[in-house]
Amino acid sequence: MAKSACAPASSPTTQGNDANKQARGFLVHRLNSMDSAWTALDVVTQTMVQKAIADPKTVDLEKLSDAIVEQSLKDLSFCKDAGRMCYAVVQAEAQKAATSAFRRNLLTRLQQEFTGREQTRSHSVQEWVCLVTFICSIFDYIKVNDAPLVALVDPIYDCLFRLAQPDALMNEEEVDCLVVQLHRVGEQLEQTNSQRMNQLFYLLRDGFLLQEDLSSMTRLLLLEILEFRASGWTLTNTAHKYYYSEVVD
Numbered sequence: 001m002a003k004s005a006c007a008p009a010s011s012p013t014t015q016g017n018d019a020n021k022q023a024r025g026f027l028v029h030r031l032n033s034m035d036s037a038w039t040a041l042d043v044v045t046q047t048m049v050q051k052a053i054a055d056p057k058t059v060d061l062e063k064l065s066d067a068i069v070e071q072s073l074k075d076l077s078f079c080k081d082a083g084r085m086c087y088a089v090v091q092a093e094a095q096k097a098a099t100s101a102f103r104r105n106l107l108t109r110l111q112q113e114f115t116g117r118e119q120t121r122s123h124s125v126q127e128w129v130c131l132v133t134f135i136c137s138i139f140d141y142i143k144v145n146d147a148p149l150v151a152l153v154d155p156i157y158d159c160l161f162r163l164a165q166p167d168a169l170m171n172e173e174e175v176d177c178l179v180v181q182l183h184r185v186g187e188q189l190e191q192t193n194s195q196r197m198n199q200l201f202y203l204l205r206d207g208f209l210l211q212e213d214l215s216s217m218t219r220l221l222l223l224e225i226l227e228f229r230a231s232g233w234t235l236t237n238t239a240h241k242y243y244y245s246e247v248v249d
Contacts, residue, residue: 038085040078041071049085052102056093061102064089069109072134079130083137090142103142107151110135114155117162129177132159136181139188148188156181156189157196164203172217179221187233201229 038046045067052059068086072079090103113120113131121128139152162168163178190197207214208222224243228235235243 040075041067045071049089052089053092056089056097056099056102061089061093062105065102065105065109069106069113069134073113073127073130076126076130076133079134079137081137082134083139083141086138087141106138107149110138110152110155114159117159121162125171125173129173132156132163132177132181135159136185140185148192150192153189153192154196156185157193157200160200161203164200164207166207166211169207169211169214169218169222172215172221175218175221179225182225183228186229190229190233197229201226 038049041049045064048059048064048067052061052064065086068082072082086102086106090100093099093102114135117128117131120131135152135156139149139156142149160178160181163174168174168178186197204222205226208219208226214222220243224235224239227239231239
């Protein structure tokens with residue numbers, strides 16, 4: 001039997017509840033997709049992120065950006081994917097508040113950390129590696145009008161050049177960071193400034209060929225990234241099996 005044409009329409013309250021359920025469902029989906037980055041946060045910061053995505057106007061976005069940066073500097077597993085979380089907040093703020101306070105505060109804090117990068121490296125290589133990883137994660141995820149954050153291009157290049165210096169090439173943790181970030185954002189960086197990428201790879205090539213005291217693992221990683229870029233930022237299946245079976249072995 002067909003429904004009566006006089007059946008009552010959904011009330012504004014019901015419609016509002018449905019919208020809230022959809023918003024919560026979307027929020028849960030976005031947060032679940034963050035996996036390790038999400039579970040690494042304390043409950044207070046998790047709650048702030050949830051509120052920021054649901055209604056950015058209810059959260060101190062500067063405090064939230066500081067909390068995310070602080071966690072990123074001490075947790076490598078977190079900073080690798082923190083850019084995705086920051087992107088979710090940036091997107092929510094743009095759509096629901098038409099502001100960019102979180103992104104602005106985040107970039108200000110990154111500039112402060114970048115300025116003190118050499119001091120950071122001197123007291124903790126792990127924190128330095130986390131800083132580079134986090135900046136590259138932000139660059140990878142957050143775009144403005146579908147374009148990379150130009151403000152981060154030179155700072156990232158400066159960090160990668162530092163990782164390519166002879167003393168850093170003696171530390172496998174720094175070499176691994178360098179190679180991983182070039183895999184992640186190298187092609188994007190080259191599209192914005194190919195001259196600096198050429199200079200960086202001249203430095204890496206010279207390190208590979210001329211620096212005699214490098215470990216076998218460092219030589220393997222450098223050879224892999226040299227071939228990766230020479231092949232158009234990709235590896236053949238054969239090359240991938242060669243390099244990564246060696247790494248596993």
